[in-house]
Amino acid sequence: MKRLISGLPLLAAVIFGGFFFWGLNPDRDPNEIPSVLISQPAPEFDLEPVAGLETPGLSRSDLVGKERPVVVNVFASWCVPCRAEHAVLTRFAERDGIRLFGINYKDKPEDAVRWLNDLGNPYERIGSDLSGRAGIEWGLSGVPETFIVDGDGIVLFRYVGPVVGPDAVERFTEALKQAGALPNGAGS
Amino acid sequence: MRQLIFAFCVGLLPLAANAVEPDEMLTNPVLEQRAREISKDLRCVVCQNQDIDSSNAGVARDLRLLVRERLVAGDTDTQVIEYIRARYGDYVLLKPPLEPATYALWFAPIAFILIGIFVGGGVLMSRRKPETLEDLSSEDENTVSEILRQNEARDAL
Numbered sequence: 001m002k003r004l005i006s007g008l009p010l011l012a013a014v015i016f017g018g019f020f021f022w023g024l025n026p027d028r029d030p031n032e033i034p035s036v037l038i039s040q041p042a043p044e045f046d047l048e049p050v051a052g053l054e055t056p057g058l059s060r061s062d063l064v065g066k067e068r069p070v071v072v073n074v075f076a077s078w079c080v081p082c083r084a085e086h087a088v089l090t091r092f093a094e095r096d097g098i099r100l101f102g103i104n105y106k107d108k109p110e111d112a113v114r115w116l117n118d119l120g121n122p123y124e125r126i127g128s129d130l131s132g133r134a135g136i137e138w139g140l141s142g143v144p145e146t147f148i149v150d151g152d153g154i155v156l157f158r159y160v161g162p163v164v165g166p167d168a169v170e171r172f173t174e175a176l177k178q179a180g181a182l183p184n185g186a187g188s
Numbered sequence: 189m190r191q192l193i194f195a196f197c198v199g200l201l202p203l204a205a206n207a208v209e210p211d212e213m214l215t216n217p218v219l220e221q222r223a224r225e226i227s228k229d230l231r232c233v234v235c236q237n238q239d240i241d242s243s244n245a246g247v248a249r250d251l252r253l254l255v256r257e258r259l260v261a262g263d264t265d266t267q268v269i270e271y272i273r274a275r276y277g278d279y280v281l282l283k284p285p286l287e288p289a290t291y292a293l294w295f296a297p298i299a300f301i302l303i304g305i306f307v308g309g310g311v312l313m314s315r316r317k318p319e320t321l322e323d324l325s326s327e328d329e330n331t332v333s334e335i336l337r338q339n340e341a342r343d344a345l
Contacts, residue, residue, distance in 0.1 A: 002314075005307060033233060036277035043275070106246065132250045139275045141233035141247065 033141060037155040042072075042147070043137035047127025051109035053116065058101055058127030064153040069181040070099040072147040073123075074135065076107040077115035079143045081162035086119050088163050089146075093122040097183045098176060102126040105135050105143050146172070148179045207242050212249065214256050223256045226268055230255070231280050239282055 022028075037043075042060055049057035063070050073089055075082040093100045102123035104112045109128060116123075129135055138147070141160065148157040157175040162168070176182050208227075214220040227241035234245040240252055251272060258268040272280055284290050324332065 005311065008307065031236060033236075033279050034277060036275070132246070133254075135247070136250055136254060136275060139277070 032160070035139060035155075035158045035160075037139055037147070037158060040155055042149050042153050042155050043134075045127070045129075045134040045137050047103065047129055047134055050104050050107075050112050050126050050128040052113045053109070053121075053126065055121060055123060055126045058103065058125045060153065062125055063101060063149045064151060066099060066151055068099065068183065069148050069150040069156060069179040070101055071176075071181060072101045072103065072149055074103045074105050074129075074138065074140060074143050074145045076105045076143050077111040078107065079105075081164065082144045083115075083119070084164045085144050085162035086122075088169060090120055090122040092172075092176070096176075098181050099124055103134060103138075104128045105140070106130065106132050148175060148181055150179065207244050207248070208252065209249075212252055212256065214260065216260075219256070219259045222265060223252070223259055226255050226259075226265055227252055229269065229282050230272060231282050233276060233280065 042063060044060050046059035047057050049055060063072065071089075071092070073085075075086070089100060092098045100122050102125070104126050106129065112126075112128070127134065132140075138145070144162050146159040146163055147155055150156050156179045159168070159172055159175070163172045208224070214223060224241060228239050230240045230251060232238045232240045232243035232245055232248040232251075234247050235243050238248075240248040240255075254272070255268055258271055263271065269281070278285060284293060286294055
């Protein structure tokens with residue numbers, strides 16, 4: 001019994017030490033919110049096109065039934081990181097051939113049109129989410145966020161924050177490959 | 189002095205400011221009260237660890253409006269919370285649900301207190317016990333009486 005008790009401080013030190021060691025991991029983001037959408041059907045939504053833009057609007061039925069999984073990107077012209085991410089997504093769409101759909105989150109249509117005219121429009125369809133209600137359906141915590149949705153409408157992957165920088169691009173590319181969202185031979 | 193008190197009161201004013209804006213509030217005071225209570229149990233996903241009732245974030249406002257919309261549509265408090273939980277997961281609940289994954293969270297504090305009482309009590313009890321004296325072995329007894337006898341003999345000299 002005495003031996004057992006004398007071993008307790010060591011046990012406590014090991015448990016707490018292990019916890020602190022786990023906390024030291026620089027890749028761990030304590031602000032990360034686990035997504036409930038992964039492996040779940042994408043939410044129902046139906047959004048009008050952005051006024052003044054020829055790109056058609058976006059609803060859930062536009063995402064399903066495609067031959068490859070598609071990418072849904074939530075963006076806004078007021079979102080500064082989106083500007084940096086835009087170039088990355090454009091490259092994925094034009095060079096690698098992903099099918100990219102956009103949700104324009106709480107954005108003034110005229111601002112969105114100007115933004116897309118300046119930077120280019122890589123989106124096949126864009127839904128205008130003025131109220132932010134579709135954003136809530138997607139469990140959005142901020143912009144930008146990017147989802148990969150398969151042909152059955154199941155959400156395979158969610159990326160919170162801009163896909164910018166080598167690590168993020170690598171993670172996203174890996175997710176695209178695993179999902180099979182890239183046409184054969186692309187992205188290598 | 190009066191100026192000082194005045195300045196203090198003015199300084200307190202911002203604390204009275206509320207995140208819930210007048211245009212969000214429902215005209216029905218009962219529903220509004222329920223909405224406030226629900227909002228206090230829901231976490232803001234942007235400014236984490238703040239409830240949506242006191243958060244100024246855009247998403248928090250949207251969620252507050254959504255809570256009120258659901259209430260007006262006739263949902264019960266539980267239904268409203270389930271509606272939001274279905275979209276944002278357990279994470280939005282400031283009070284985590286009791287389920288196998290959260291047993292450690294709920295019961296660890298109690299377990300630690302019990303362990304503390306058990307171990308601490310054990311240590312204290314074992315200290316209190318008087319040390320039992322054992323009789324000397326017959327060999328030791330002989331040695332001691334031998335020494336005593338020698339001493340007595342020396343004193344007698």
